Amino acid sequence: MDFDFTDDQQSLRDAVRRWVDKAFAFERRHSIARAGGFSRAVYGELAELGLCGLAVPESQGGLGFGPVEAMVVMEELGRGLVPAPYAQGALIAPAALAQGSADLQAHWLARVADASALVVLAHQERSGRFRLDQTLTRAHEASGGWRLDGTKSVVPAGDEADAFLVPAHSGHGIQLFLVERSVPGVSVRGYATHDGARAAEVHLAGAPARLVTREGQFVLEQLVDIGIAAACAEGVGLMERLLEITVEHLNTRQQFGVALSGFQALRHRVADMKMQLELARSMSYLATLRLGDAADLRRRAVSQAKVQLGQSMRFVGQQAVQLHGGIGVTDEYIASHYFKRLTVLELTFGDTLHHLGEVSARMQESAGAFA
Numbered sequence: 233m234d235f236d237f238t239d240d241q242q243s244l245r246d247a248v249r250r251w252v253d254k255a256f257a258f259e260r261r262h263s264i265a266r267a268g269g270f271s272r273a274v275y276g277e278l279a280e281l282g283l284c285g286l287a288v289p290e291s292q293g294g295l296g297f298g299p300v301e302a303m304v305v306m307e308e309l310g311r312g313l314v315p316a317p318y319a320q321g322a323l324i325a326p327a328a329l330a331q332g333s334a335d336l337q338a339h340w341l342a343r344v345a346d347a348s349a350l351v352v353l354a355h356q357e358r359s360g361r362f363r364l365d366q367t368l369t370r371a372h373e374a375s376g377g378w379r380l381d382g383t384k385s386v387v388p389a390g391d392e393a394d395a396f397l398v399p400a401h402s403g404h405g406i407q408l409f410l411v412e413r414s415v416p417g418v419s420v421r422g423y424a425t426h427d428g429a430r431a432a433e434v435h436l437a438g439a440p441a442r443l444v445t446r447e448g449q450f451v452l453e454q455l456v457d458i459g460i461a462a463a464c465a466e467g468v469g470l471m472e473r474l475l476e477i478t479v480e481h482l483n484t485r486q487q488f489g490v491a492l493s494g495f496q497a498l499r500h501r502v503a504d505m506k507m508q509l510e511l512a513r514s515m516s517y518l519a520t521l522r523l524g525d526a527a528d529l530r531r532r533a534v535s536q537a538k539v540q541l542g543q544s545m546r547f548v549g550q551q552a553v554q555l556h557g558g559i560g561v562t563d564e565y566i567a568s569h570y571f572k573r574l575t576v577l578e579l580t581f582g583d584t585l586h587h588l589g590e591v592s593a594r595m596q597e598s599a600g601a602f603a
Contacts, residue, residue, distance in 0.1 A: 269429045369400040415439055470573055
């Protein structure tokens with residue numbers, strides 16, 4: 233299997249990295265976090281680069297790229313610690329809207345591509361934990377349309393979004409709906425998250441909704457798997473840059489007149505961090521390349537990747553803090569922000585323990601990523 237990136241993919245990586253280096257220094261990221269994590273303006277800048285149309289079909293004003301290009305972008309946004317809901321708005325939303333009617337696609341996909349509309353997935357509920365087959369949100373038909381009742385929790389950028397993709401139970405299984413934030417019956421309570429981003433509780437009380445697809449359970453699993461693959465790629469970028477920051481610190485900080493990088497025990501820790509990074513990278517590639525496979529193979533692969541990423545992110549983050557010492561957890565220093573983002577990312581779309589259970593349930597009589 234060829235793991236080399238094409239010239240176009242490498243050019244895409246270079247373009248995103250140049251933007252991050254030029255327009256998104258740590259000081260800007262820090263100020264956004266301290267101001268509450270509002271990131272719609274940053275998301276608009278990504279649209280100016282054409283990135284918000286990455287997964288939107290060309291017929292709808294997008295670029296029509298695939299999962300590998302999305303992985304490349306997520307790695308670079310992770311390296312830059314960019315606090316924009318890119319995976320939600322530019323990767324998950326187009327995949328969901330593509331399941332809808334022609335009218336729904338015509339109305340929303342072009343707006344997603346130019347970032348004039350931010351659509352995010354609102355699927356988590358307090359009682360559901362990470363289970364995708366459980367929802368207390370109910371949908372019922374009324375006056376030729378649909379109405380939803382329920383509450384969704386920890387909705388990414390929920391108080392900045394224009395619409396929500398909401399799975400709800402209609403009495404005939406889980407279906408997927410689109411709910412605009414501005415319609416009556418929708419109330420949103422936003423808050424800052426631990427990593428300097430934003431989330432919200434979204435309460436629906438007879439809120440008007442448009443049906444996206446009746447195959448809500450099947451499509452929801454696809455959307456979450458896209459989100460997991462994106463989270464894995466972001467985690468790789470985060471760990472790669474955090475490792476670089478740690479090595480720079482060890483090369484410049486001295487103790488007893490010797491650079492910290494001269495101590496063999498610390499060099500061994502850095503080697504272990506590098507090993508965990510490369511293990512995570514390989515599993516991130518697996519998750520991305522499996523997105524087009526059959527559901528059982530795809531779901532097992534992304535859970536395997538999330539387990540490895542969870543273990544690697546925790547190890548790399550904790551070792552980076554240890555190697556920095558006290559400065560590693562201060563808000564004024566960049567390493568602490570990478571550590572916090574890695575911690576939140578480990579819980580996104582299911583924590584390590586949850587996905588370990590998913591892998592175990594799907595192993596059946598065989599084991600291994602390629603069984």
